Amino acid sequence: MASGYRFSEYIPPQGNEANFESLLKIFLQLVTMTSGDAAEALSWMSSLDKQYNLTSDSYGMGDFIDDLRKKGYLQENPEDGSMQITAKSEQSIRKSALEEIFGKLKKGNEGNHATPHTGIGDEATTDRREYRFGDALEQISMTDSIRNAQVNHGLSDFMLTEDDLEVNESEHKTQTSTVLMIDISHSMILYGEDRITPAKKVAMALAELIKQKYPKDTLDILVFGNDAWQIEVKDLPYLEVGPYHTNTVAGLELAMDILRKRKTGNKQIFMITDGKPTCLKEGIHYYKNSFGLDRKVVNKTLNLAAQCRRIHVPITTFMIASDPYLQQFVEEFTRVNNGQAYYSSLKGLGHLVFRDYRRNRKKTF
Incomplete structure (x- = not known):
């Protein structure tokens, strides 16, 4: 037929x-x-x-x-x-965001970050090699190993030794833990421009992408204004900007705390913001300066960027603004962390986030 x-x-x-x-x-x-x-x-x-x-x-x-x-x-x-x-609407919103931002992507099989290294992994290949101490029993190719035993020792006195064993080679697949920081300070809706909605859409699309294509990766989302706190993916449609300053320090401290608990080898921070850090919390009080790049605030922020570099956590900053006044700070922040920075329009934000996520997940930091 x-x-x-x-x-x-x-x-x-x-x-x-x-x-x-x-x-x-x-x-x-x-x-x-x-x-x-x-x-x-x-x-x-x-x-x-x-x-x-x-x-x-x-x-x-x-x-x-x-x-x-x-x-x-x-x-x-x-x-x-x-x-x-309802929860059905929340899921539909995430899928809609994924289609809108990453609609040109082709669906792939479930998996993790591919690397060129072989060994104890979860992706089988057609390659074979000799047995090494520590190889899992399920990796042993019994057909090939028995054939080797017959060739090496003959059929009359059959025996199987360690030298006869062959294993199915597998590829390492890396896992990545990502923390996405979203600025919810008041400037995200200033001057008649809605910057928070595109940021929410990017977060929802990234969450849905990881769930569908990279299920072994982790994505944690936090928001920062005067303070920083973690939110769930289901909370994203309800996220609003508040009358806040920009406490980037609080956001980075929380992101580092989250990543310390993750056992994956690759860790990274994505930060979506539209302005400079303007706030610190000292005890129960807030130190604020909205008028310029206050060195007290900036130095604390740069210190955290350096700490992230020392523990091999790169920070990718997506600046939803092209103000030349901010570029000097962003460039210094990026240099200290050895991370990356993009000055993005609202329209191109999603494509930049995905491109960097896909690229970074193939690295071992």
């Missing part, structure tokens, strides 16, 4: 299902921008509908909201009856 592919004419979805899918894409974008506020996102959608006729007489905004409930994207808060997104 012949096998192959049968091609037929593509018929796009019709009716309500097509309308729902197109509206869902808009809703997921808006709910990200509203930090998970479903009611505000739907209000924006209603305004857009009036302006651009998103719905039709056969499928209105009320039908769409009903379908969001039925399909598990929306639920009522039992306490106050307000609408809120």
